[in-house]
Amino acid sequence: MSMRDLRAKGSVACLLALTSMSMAPPAHAADLLIENVTIVSPERTRPLAGQSVLVRDGRIAQIGAAIKAPPGVAKLSGRGKFLTPGLMDSHVHLTTPPGLPLRTNDPTIGPLIDAFNRQQPRSYLYFGVTQVLDPAQVGNSLEMFEAQPQHPDLFRCGAAPVLDGYPTVFVDRAARYSAMPDYLYEPANAQQHPLPQDAKAQDHTPETIVDRIAASGAICVKVFIEDGFGPAAIWPVPSKDTLLRVRAAAHKRGLVLLAHANSLDMQRLALDARVDVLVHGLWNWDEADAKSGMPAVIAAHLRRIRDARVGYQPTLRVMAGTADLFRADTLEDPTYAKVVPTALLAWYASDAGQWFKREMKRDFGDLSDGRIASLQLQVGERGMRAVHHLHELGHPLLLGSDTPSAPTYGNQPGYDTYRELRLLAHSGVPLDAIFRAATLNNARQFHLEKEYGTVTIGKIANLLLLDADPLQSVQAWSRIDKVILRGTVIERDSLAADRK
């Protein structure tokens, strides 16, 4: 079995469709004075102690050493604490609950999905994620996300798969075209993949697709460059010419172009087409199998990413999240109780809840669970080497956890964002670079810098009050005292799935 097969299992999640929806208006704003706090913000060279921050109408209004509380403004002591911007996770899938089957007649599943949908936004906030970007969705449940009383600010892309290509290859032909209606017709593939009978070519050009996506309120377009998970190239991919047209149309509309691509050949095509962001790291090194070090061909590719200034989401939790299915202690992790509804956690542990593990296990013959987990971590370790190397080349990173990247309960909202931060640290990326990846870099990449990414006057007051300095330890991102969402102070414990 090749490493590519292993890696592939972690990508099933991009089996996602698109639905249009509009952004809900901002949450109600409150006025607040945070006093005597140490500001840690990515544009500053060092933390700034003894500051007060005044929040008005959900935005940062004033920052200074001695601000008097205007009448009627609530005060919050920041003594001994650290104030940071809220985190942005720019790769989350909000419409596919982890570990649950996508299609089922089992009547016990519906209530579990409801419970998950109610908790999901809280779980992101519990880990300090105040902005999320969902690059591709299924069904209508983004509305469910925004309907919850407390939720991170939500951004989305429109998905533009190539006709009959990944990820629609997992949907049968009868449902495929309506499941992801903004598919690209690819003239270069016309012989094997002609348009369905009732479709018109002019409705599926790069320009018309991007127009529809822009009109839906999306801030980005996601294309999929994936010719197959095994060594065989079995799925159609968009041509470079089509991708360049998508890019031109997206940029004309002010949209960012994201590409799914995680093998060397597919990432090369993405770079040829000058996409803006690669939504996965590179861990598929079949061309340069090496147990350690950095093969020259991979190093050259990473330099090309750096030189072209392409956004890079390492998504290290993809392989780790499938490995977690094969660990006996995953569901005993006490943090699971904080982010997973109690009933869903019990269901994961049940025989029915083990369905995806059983499905994956079939591909591994009689290998033990421990062996399967370590094989997957071995693939993931390549991704860690790549991200470390890319950082050493001076390339800025983007935080994106790809939660959930497959129907595995090993990926959980919020917790995986935190675990992605930890894996970045474990890869050797320094804490200040991780901090920027999670805040300012994401804001800049998605043209949100005016509103988010730093503790700066005028920006939206999505902030975190931490008990520890995140430039001293990555664990500080789990030592959250309070989450401030557009000026509203939220106690972290009140966000927990097991709150009393």
Ligand SMILES: [Zn+2]
């Ligand atoms: Zn994804």
